Amino acid sequence: MNSPRRVREPVQVYLAADDRDLLNRLTVETGLSKAEILRRGVRSFAKEKQNASPMLQFLESLGDIEAPEGTAVDHDAVLAESYLSPRLRRR
Numbered sequence: 001m002n003s004p005r006r007v008r009e010p011v012q013v014y015l016a017a018d019d020r021d022l023l024n025r026l027t028v029e030t031g032l033s034k035a036e037i038l039r040r041g042v043r044s045f046a047k048e049k050q051n052a053s054p055m056l057q058f059l060e061s062l063g064d065i066e067a068p069e070g071t072a073v074d075h076d077a078v079l080a081e082s083y084l085s086p087r088l089r090r091r
Contacts, residue, residue: 013038 015023026037052060071078 023034023037026032027034030037032040068078068081
């Protein structure tokens with residue numbers, strides 16, 4: 001019994017030179033097609049985002065921001081200040 005063929009839709013993607021070079025290198029190293037590598041990347045990204053809790057996503061978005069001294073004790077005041085202070089705003 002033959003399995004039904006999957007219908008695939010074409011997608012056009014513009015890559016920066018370094019991403020294109022990485023994709024080309026991965027095709028050589030793995031023997032997979034560019035399309036298959038991109039498919040796996042999309043699935044991996046979706047799975048990664050699905051498993052991340054909203055709080056962890058928020059904490060990761062803070063990046064390199066250093067919390068001021070006393071944040072644990074006086075967090076409401078520190079949070080209020082962070083909205084007003086340009087030194088704590090993300091760039």
